[in-house]
Amino acid sequence: MNTxxxxxxxxxxxxxxxxLAPWMFMVHAKLAVIAARVFDLCDQVQKASxxxxxxxxxxxxxxxxxxxxxxxxxxxxxxxxDTHQEPE
Numbered sequence: 640m641n642t643x644x645x646x647x648x649x650x651x652x653x654x655x656x657x658x659l660a661p662w663m664f665m666v667h668a669k670l671a672v673i674a675a676r677v678f679d680l681c682d683q684v685q686k687a688s689x690x691x692x693x694x695x696x697x698x699x700x701x702x703x704x705x706x707x708x709x710x711x712x713x714x715x716x717x718x719x720x721d722t723h724q725e726p727e
Contacts, residue, residue: 640648
């Protein structure tokens with residue numbers, strides 16, 4: 640290839656790069672924004688997961704307490720019924 644052909648090839652390549660460069664920067668910027676939002680969403684999901692785990696453990700504690708109270712109330716109920724039945 641001679642100098643004229645090389646200059647045409649280089650000119651076409653430069654034109655293509657100059658034509659595509661703004662589009663590539665725009666796509667890069669949009670991808671950066673999307674990546675930042677995904678990162679923020681991951682943080683929010685992590686925080687929500689931790690809060691959810693804390694709430695479930697609190698729920699389990701309350702459920703255990705309620706079961707304990709149910710057993711105590713049932714025991715007291717039986718004792719009261721027994722005391723009411725004895726005087727007869």
